[in-house]
Amino acid sequence: MKILLPIDGSQLSLEAVRFAIRLAREGLQTSFVLANVQEPATLYEVMLAHDAEVLERVKGAAGEHLLQGAEALLAEAGIEYEREVLSGDPAHALVDIIERFECDAVVMGARGLGALSGALVGSVSQALMRASPVPVTIVRPHAAPEAEADETEAETPSS
Known part of the structure; x- marks a missing residue:
């Protein structure tokens, strides 16, 4: 099985990598494809840089940099991976990466937007869930320990 791990440099995307590593450690025979997608250059960026090739190199370097945290996690776990920016x-x-690398699934971090914001703005995870030809697993952030303790105290009847 080959799993696509979209990486945007956020802690949520690294949490998805940790989840995927846990799947592999629990016996799933898999390899991974790390991917970062840089937004196309805006007109302002093109006007400022005057050279589309320079912009592409800068965006490519930024994408490579954003993959480093995920690469470190996978290397530490001894898990094979490919990469794409x-x-x-x-x-x-x-979706192009899924098809080109023949991925069987996607594991990615949730954006963390509320329902209304997500509906208005949209998110990569929502768009990919609609367009993906393979299953997409969304990894949600863990609740902070303080929040869990507060919830437990709120649920416990006081004497």
Whole structure:
């Protein structure tokens, strides 16, 4: 099985990598594809840089940098992976990667937006869930220990 791990540099995307590593440690025979998709250059960026090739190199270097945390986690776990940095619409580029690398599934971090914000703005995870030809697993953030303790105290009847 080959799993795509979209990485945006956030802690949520690294949490998804940790989840995928846990799956592999629990016996899932898998390899991974780390991917970062850089948004296309804006007109302002093109006007400022005057050179589309320079912008592509800068965005490519930024994508490579964002993959480093995930690469370190996978290397530490001794798990095989491939990598890809693209530019374009994130959901469409990720579908291209799924098809090109023949991925069987996607594991990615949740954006963490509320329902209304997600509906208005949209998110890569929502768009990919609609467009993906393979199953997509969304890894939600863990609740902070203080929040869990507060919830437990709130549920416990006081004497």
